[in-house]
Amino acid sequence: MSNVPKSPAQKRAGTPGEPQPAGAAAPRPPRPRQAPPAQARAPRTERRDAGPEAARAPHAPRTRCAPNPVPPITFAESLPVSGKRDEIARAIAAHPVVIVCGETGSGKTTQLPKICLALGRGLGAGGAGLIGHTQPRRLAASSTGRRIAEELGTPFGEVVGYKVRFTDNLAPGASVKLMTDGILLAETQTDPLLKAYDTLIIDEAHERSLNIDFLLGYLRQILPRRPDLKLIVTSATIDAERFARHFGSDERPAPVIEVSGRLYPVEVRYRPIADDRPAAVRHAEGASSGRDRAKSAREAERDLMDGIVDAVDELCREGPGDVLVFLPGEREIRDAAEALRKHHPPHTEILPLFARLSAAEQERVFKASNARRIVLATNVAETSLTVPGIRYVVDTGLARVKRYSYRNKVEQLQIEPISQAAANQRAGRCGRVADGVCIRLYEESDFAGRARFTDPEILRSSLASVILRMKSLHLSAIESFPFIEPPPGRAIADGYQLLNELGAVDDENALTPLGRELARLPLDPRVGRMILAARDQQALREVLVIASALSVQDPRERPVDAQEQADQAHRRFADERSEFLQWLRIWAWFEEAVAHKKSNRQLVDACRQHFLSHLRLREWRDVHSQLLTVVREHGWRLNEADATFEQIHLSLLTGLLGNIGFKAEDEPHYLGARGIKFHLWPGSALVKKAGRWVMAAELVETSRLYARCIAKIEPEWIERIGAHLLKKSLSEPHWEKRPAQVAAFERATLYGLTIYHRRRVAFGRQDPARARELFIRGALVDGEFDTKLAFFAHNRKLLADIEQLEHKSRRQDVLVDDELIHAFYDQAIPAGIHTGAAFERWYRDEVSKSGQPEDKLRLLYLSRDDLMRHEAAGVTTELFPKRVTMAGVEMALAYHFEPGSPRDGVTLAVPLFALNQVDARRAEWLVPGMLKEKAHLLLKSLPQKLRRHCVPLPEYAAGFVERAGRERFGAGGLVDALIADVREQTQVATKTSDFKLETLPAHLFMNFKVIDEHGRQLAMGRNLAQLRAELGAQAQQHFQKIAAAATLAPAGEPAAAAAGASGARARRAPLGAPP
Incomplete structure (x- = not known):
């Protein structure tokens, strides 16, 4: 170990420019940090497996106080980074950004903060001047902090502390703050320029997590506004030039300092397990059936565990030293631990290492032991942590990777083969204490075919939280944000979506x-x-x-x-x-x-x-x-x-609208958003009880797409919560008489799922112009409108009269086309009126403003000239009477022109009591206006040798009508009258059988409608004999009642009226009147 001289800042041991109180140099134990104000604290909650610490917990203002004394700083000369400390220190002093590129085990993580302390950085305590040191994982942040504190010889938290999710172990006067990158990112919300720090070390930047990429882009933006801030970015030997270019200026990249890492050579051996693909990958790919998948899973686990046991055996024969085994996840670690415990002697220590272990269990990994240690770790031990004493590595070549499917909008947490760079990082964990050996449980050709680098998280994640955070910080748009590698447009669009x-x-x-x-x-x-x-x-x-x-x-x-x-x-x-x-x-x-x-x-x-x-x-x-x-x-x-x-x-659904599903008919799957299909998780309690609509907490794709944690929901809830997302379409707009408005059928979909269909809605709000047109056509032209406005009754009666002329004349060219009637109303009615209520308000307002009665103003009144193309000459009441008298009973006649319809032609309304009294021969004559056509067609039905004597037939038929006149019309049968006329005019004898009545159209035979005393139809047809066969007995009974009533009725009162038979416009003449 070597000592370095104290910097001036260390000698002052306080905040520059401030006098130190007596006794300030005395060491003080770390104290719990003061709780920040309530409005400032906003701890982070993450979804499982989301980027750790991707929080927006604001930075708590530090209490102003003197920095805790920093003891003399020493460096371990055995660490490669110590040999470069002077070069690193000069680079930090001369440049705002320095890239330190060092292989695993170089010591950069623990020594860089000490180099910064030696430069006098991090001593401006009391609210500014911290050295912030980020780690991708909580485990790395806490263990690194403890290690640095141990090397400085200070209690953990006093000079060096850490802050991670749920834990803040940092004394008010501390100088170095270890934290997850998510914590630092969180602090940008309340400290946008990060003024709490004079130095920032972004460690393990090569991992390229979402938080790291976001931080590097953010720091690049604020560095010009923080000339006093020093930024050190550390990376393994993975594309360090990319970081240098990112922070470069004037086309000059930031300086890169290379630090060697491995101290001893490492031999790499390839020991593939049975299948040349990684076992867990084979398991992840799955088999076709559930039974096959279960079998495949068992075989994959057995192959992987056997491979690990065999590799550990081989390494143990190499000599003493600890073994580090890399596995994809916690479950595989526990399975491997169980397999190794059964296989190895008791004195072998088997230690798991993953992020969710308790602090005590994590500490065991870093403590020396007399027994051989086998450490079973996830990729947390790849670069974030250096486990001491490792001579051997077993690399399964697998990692659990989260990928976001932009097509399915689901996160897929699957076991994947690692990249070449990650495999080399794993191999680099041995060879630090002696020659190392790394066994890879896959083929060398498999390694050669793998991707060079692990995809940055930003290229495989949902960007929603990043976009939200950027917008809340008023940063530039994500499309223009200076990411090291900008995310693809598809990912950005998905985040916005x-x-x-x-x-x-x-x-x-x-x-x-x-x-x-x-x-x-x-x-x-x-x-x-x-x-x-x-x-x-x-x-x-x-x-x-x-x-x-x-x-x-x-x-x-x-x-x-x-x-x-x-x-x-x-x-x-x-x-x-x-x-x-x-x-x-x-x-x-x-x-x-x-x-x-x-x-x-x-x-x-x-x-x-x-x-x-x-x-x-x-x-x-x-x-x-x-x-x-x-x-x-x-x-x-x-x-x-x-x-x-x-x-x-309803509350949960607001966050899970993309995870709804509808049960497909007779299918085992659910239809999900955007056309996906998913199954319920096999272990779900609702597998056989789920309703037609479900929502899921998550959709996870393994061998197939599964919905996990589900609940029954109602489609009405989706409509309420997802109203802003519904795609609505209208069909079949139409006028409805009862509500007096234009309606249509609405269909609503959410991400392709039909939430409801054929819901009747008002159409006017969607398309007022089209609704107005349908209102005019339906309500005013077609007459489907209940209103007491006088113009409407007048126009409808006029139309009905003219339509009757068409029926009687059996032609459709009398009444003008509907388009002309529509144009009449369209010209007069203002825009925006498309309901009955709105129309009536407008109409009454117009009448009121005119000061005239409605019948005088005559607003919207149609005239016969408006409605008739021509006068329909020959259509008179004499030729087409409204009533006819038979057997002393006046019966109504109705005319209808609709070929093929049972009502086509002329219909005689026959009261039931008069059915047996109807004269069938009189009925043959129909009405005077139809006689010429019937006579013409009767003559046309004669054989040629008889017919030729009557040509031209139309003229002969007209002459017959003239000769029949009013006196002879209806006397006897029509055919008999025609036979007599032909004999008289041509001296040619014809007989009834010569006339082919079956060739005549139906409308030339009288249509009989039998009605009861209330005018209700009992039967209808053109065969009078058949009607009498069906209803003759009833008719006879009713006739006898009428006759009996007539003898008892007061003098002068018609018998039919006494019997109450006036409901069908039939009035019985006095009994005994001539038929």
């Missing part, structure tokens, strides 16, 4: 009021949105518990060898409608267990019995405590009454 889904930005991507409120919450945007909704829904108490549960790993454990027992234990917490409510039940159980525990061991045992992770439950409580702090700082009150199922799930 999520914020739009949450209602945080509008269609122009500007922050909404809700977005500004959301940005003030140090939470994942989805979780923050849920809490804001819960505040409004009076469901904060329950949603805080659920939201905090969604921000940590699932505490429920489901070991492979005890899945049934675990499922049975978890069933006590199940709810048949919602898995979100499980969290409330687990929470209630755990809170009660904590309150009544006799010892911590008993609590841990109780958790184990219920297959719950005590560690994750504790973290859940910590996150809930942070959320509760945020809520209280904003002055929001928790609901005292229990929230309802609807209130809770």
Whole structure:
């Protein structure tokens, strides 16, 4: 060890320019830091596996005080970075940004803060002048801080302390602050220029996490405004030139100082397991069936574990030294630990190392031991931590990587092969104490085919929280922000889309009021949105518990060898409608267990019995405590009454609109947003009970896409919460008489899912011009309008009269076209009127303004000239009478022109009592106006040899009508009269059978409609004999009643009236009158 002279700042041991009080140099033990003001504290809650510490917890103003004394600084000459400390110090003094590129084990992480202290940096305590030192992970931040404090010989927290999620171990007079990059990023909200620091060390920048990339871009922007700030960026030997160019100026890159790392050579051996692909990758790819997948998983695990055991055996035969095994995740670490414990002697120490271990368990890894140690670690030991004493490395070549699918809008946390750079980092962890050996459990050709570098997180993440944070800080748009590698446009668009889904930005991507409120919450945007909704829904108490549960790993454990027992234990917490409510039940159980525990061991045992992770439950409580702090700082009150199922799930739905699904008919899957298909997680309690609509906490893609943590929901909730996202379309706009408005059928979709369809809505708000047109056509032209306005009754009667002329004349060229009638109204009615109520208001206002009665003003009154193309000559009441008398009964006639219709032609309304008295021969004549056509067609039906004597037929038929005259019309049968006329005019004899009646169209036969005394139709047809067969007996009975009533009726009163038979416009002549 070597001593370096004290800097002037060290000699002063205080804030420059300030006199030191007596005794200031006396060492003081670290004190708990003063709690920051409530409005400043905003601790961060993350979704599970989100970027650690991606918080917006504002920086707490430090209490002004003298710095704690810094002892003489020494450097370990055995570390490569110590040999470069003078060069590094000169570069820091001369440049605002320095890139230190050093291989793993070079000592840069622990020695750089000491070099800065030796330069007098970090001694301006009392609110400014800290050396800020960031680490990607909490474990690295705490262990690095402890190591530096140990090397300085000061209690941890006094000169060197740390701040990570939920923990702030930094005395007021400390000089070096270790923290996660997320903590520093959080402080930019309340300290935009980061004036609390005079030096910043961004460590492990090569990891290129989202937070690191954001920090490097942010720092590049503020450096010109902070000429006093020194920035040191450290990286492994991975593309350091990229960082140098990023911080360069005037086309000159920032200086790069290379530091060697490995002290001894490392031999790399390739020992692939059975399949040439990594076992867990084979497992991740899955098999086609559930049974095959389970079998594949077991085989993959067995192959991987066997490979690890064999590799450790081989390394143990090489000689003494500790072994570091890299595995993809916590579960694989536990499986490997179990396999190694069964295989190796008891004196071998097997130590797990992953981020979620307790502090005590983490410390075991850094303590020396007489036994051989086998450390089982995730990639946290790749670059963030240097585990002492490692001579051997086993590299499975795998890591658990989070990727965001822009197509499916889901995060995929899958096991993937690592990059070449990551593999080399792992190999570099051995060879620091002696010649090292690294065994890779995959082929050398596999290594050669892998990507050179790990993708930066910004290229595989959702950018919603970054965009929200940038907007709240009023930074430049993300599209122009100086990222080292700008994210792809697709990722940016996806981030904006999520914020739009949450209602945080509008269609122009500007922050909404809700977005500004959301940005003030140090939470994942989805979780923050849920809490804001819960505040409004009076469901904060329950949603805080659920939201905090969604921000940590699932505490429920489901070991492979005890899945049934675990499922049975978890069933006590199940709810048949919602898995979100499980969290409330687990929470209630755990809170009660904590309150009544006799010892911590008993609590841990109780958790184990219920297959719950005590560690994750504790973290859940910590996150809930942070959320509760945020809520209280904003002055929001928790609901005292229990929230309802609807209130809770409406709140959750605000953050999960992209995770809804609709059960496909006769299919095992659900249709999700944007065309995806997903299945319910096999372990879900709702697999067989979920409704047609569900929402999920997350969609995870492994061998297939699964929805985890689901609940039944109602489509009406989606409509309420996602109103700003619904895509609505209208179809079939039409006029409706009863409500007197134009309506249409509306269909609404959310991300391609139909939320409702054929909902009747008012059309006028969507398209007033089209609605006005439909109003005029439907209400005024077609007459589908209930109104007492006199013009309407006048116009409808006029139209009906002219239509009757068309029916009688059997031609459709009398009444003008509907378009002309529409044009008449269109010209007179102002724009914007499309409902009956609005029209009537306008009409009455016009009449009122004119000062004339409506019938005098005649507004919108049509005339016959307006409506008729010609006069329809020959259509007279004489030729087309309204009534005819048969058997002394006056019966109504109706005319209708609609070929093919049962009503086509002329219809005689026959009262039931008069059915047997109708003269069939008279009915053959129809009415005078139709006689010429019928006579013409009857003559036309004659055989040629007879017909030729009557040509031209039209003239003969007209002559017959003339000769028949009024006196002979209706006397006898028509055919008999025609036979007699032909014989008289041509001396040609014809007979009834010569006339082919079946060739005549239906409208030339009388249509009989039999009605009762109330005018209701009993039967209708053109065959009088058939009608009499059906109703003749009833008709006879009714006739006898009429006759009996007539003999008892007072003199002069018609019998039909006495019988009440006037309802069908039929009036019975006095009995005995000639037929």
